[in-house]
Amino acid sequence: MRGREKGFFLILVAAVVAALAAILVQFGVDAQLGTLLSGNFRDEMITRQRAKSVFEGVKVAIETDRWRDPRIIPFISNQFGAEGTCEGEIRDEEGKLPVNQLISSGMEGIEILQRYWELRGGETAPLYALIDWVDVDDQTVYGENEASFYGKLGEIPPNRSLQSIFELPVIPFMKKEIERLRKLKERPISEDLTVWGKGKINLLTANRDVLMALSDGVTPELADRIIIERDLGHIRSMDDFVKVVHVPVRVFEAFQRWGTLRSSAFRVQLRLVYRKVRLGLWAVLLRQGMGIKTLYFREGLWQPA
Numbered sequence: 001m002r003g004r005e006k007g008f009f010l011i012l013v014a015a016v017v018a019a020l021a022a023i024l025v026q027f028g029v030d031a032q033l034g035t036l037l038s039g040n041f042r043d044e045m046i047t048r049q050r051a052k053s054v055f056e057g058v059k060v061a062i063e064t065d066r067w068r069d070p071r072i073i074p075f076i077s078n079q080f081g082a083e084g085t086c087e088g089e090i091r092d093e094e095g096k097l098p099v100n101q102l103i104s105s106g107m108e109g110i111e112i113l114q115r116y117w118e119l120r121g122g123e124t125a126p127l128y129a130l131i132d133w134v135d136v137d138d139q140t141v142y143g144e145n146e147a148s149f150y151g152k153l154g155e156i157p158p159n160r161s162l163q164s165i166f167e168l169p170v171i172p173f174m175k176k177e178i179e180r181l182r183k184l185k186e187r188p189i190s191e192d193l194t195v196w197g198k199g200k201i202n203l204l205t206a207n208r209d210v211l212m213a214l215s216d217g218v219t220p221e222l223a224d225r226i227i228i229e230r231d232l233g234h235i236r237s238m239d240d241f242v243k244v245v246h247v248p249v250r251v252f253e254a255f256q257r258w259g260t261l262r263s264s265a266f267r268v269q270l271r272l273v274y275r276k277v278r279l280g281l282w283a284v285l286l287r288q289g290m291g292i293k294t295l296y297f298r299e300g301l302w303q304p305a
Contacts, residue, residue, distance in 0.1 A: 040276070044301060047084070047274040050077075051281050051299065054086055058268055059292040061090065062285060067266065084274035093265040093284065095205030096194040097213065100161040103134040112258070116213035120181070120189065126173040133157040133171050165190045196284050196295065197265035201258050203241075204230050215254035222247065237261070264288070265295075277301065 057076035061067045067090040069075075077086035097116060102109030110131060117127045128141040132150070136159050140149045146157050153172045168174050168190060181188055192210055201210060203226070211223045218226075226245055229235055234244050241247045241255055270281040284296040 043275045043277045047272055047277045047279045047301070048299075050080060050084070050086070050274065051270060051272050051279055053080055054088075054270060054272070055268070055281060055283065058090060058270075059285065062266055062287055062292060063290065067092075073270065084272065086270060086272045088268065088270035088281075091267045091269075092202055092205045092263045093194045093267050094197040094200060094202040094260065094263040095207070095210065096192055097201065097210055098195075098197055098199045099130070099165075099193045100134060100195055101199035103131055104136075104161075108257075112213050115216065116192065116209060119209045119212055120186075120192075122177050122180075122189075123173070126171065126177040129157075129172040129174065130168075133159075134161060135159065162195045165193055165195055168193075194265070196267070196286075197263070199258075200260035200264075202261065202263045203255060203259040204235065204261055205263065214258055215251045217248045217251040217254075222251070235261070 054073065054077050057079070058067075058073065061072050061076065066072055070089075072090070073086060073088045097112065099113070102113050113127065113131070117124070129150070132140050132146055134157075138146050138159065140146050142149070146159075150156050150172055155170065155172050162168075169178060178188065178190075192207070201214065203211070208220070208223045208227065211226060212218045212220065222245070226235075226241070226247075229240075229244050234240065238252075238256060238259070238261065242252055247255070264287045266285045266287070268281070268283045268285060270279075272279045272281070279299060279301045281299045282296070283294060283298070286293045286295050
């Protein structure tokens with residue numbers, strides 16, 4: 001990244017100048033009111049302003065496709081020269097299965113979820129409950145009335161899209177599935193499913209199970225070959241799946257239907273430490289054309305005892 005840091009830093013400065021200005025204003029206020037404000041309050045304000053600046057820099061990293069570099073957040077943070085530490089990650093939300101779009105699309109999308117469930121060794125009951133939770137009708141996958149079937153369990157499907165993957169535990173039978181994977185120390189399903197994005201799956205970041213779920217023609221061997229070729233940088237267009245990896249026609253058609261090579265949705269997590277102050281920031285960002293839209297934002301500030 002060193003060879004391109006200068007150009008990226010110029011873009012970064014332009015993007016966060018407003019945030020930096022806010023920091024300078026805050027420093028001026030601190031200088032004048034230092035005797036009236038506690039040290040902890042000043043530290044909190046400095047931490048929050050630094051978080052805002054780093055957050056603006058993260059947006060630039062996404063706009064310029066620099067988000068994949070694991071050093072990008074420390075690099076952005078270091079440009080501000082403040083003491084303390086800043087860590088975090090930028091994760092591609094579209095390397096996952098878009099659960100709402102898959103269910104609403106009908107049998108093709110549901111079959112993708114079923115393949116994924118089988119690959120993870122899950123039972124059908126939680127999967128069917130998930131489908132009934134999201135779909136718009138009032139009939140279960142089994143053909144019974146949802147209110148009578150699930151009412152006995154204390155939950156009636158709302159027949160709406162999931163608002164968050166963290167809703168999964170309230171879906172009937174799903175807690176048992178989540179606990180099963182936890183006991184096996186396997187990757188939770190929340191890391192493979194998403195409610196964010198435009199319904200496309202980034203074939204350059206999707207894991208093995210997600211790739212295999214997209215088509216019954218994606219064997220373990222083919223999935224591994226795709227991952228090897230993409231990590232070597234040999235896949236630059238959809239046609240390269242045919243020219244380089246030689247995927248079967250039905251696999252290529254599934255990739256064209258559900259796949260993309262450029263993500264639009266990203267989950268950001270930042271962890272900042274400044275003196276005794278700890279701050280966590282969580283956000284979901286959507287890339288739209290040349291701009292970035294914030295879909296979700298939350299921060300939490302605390303001071304250790």
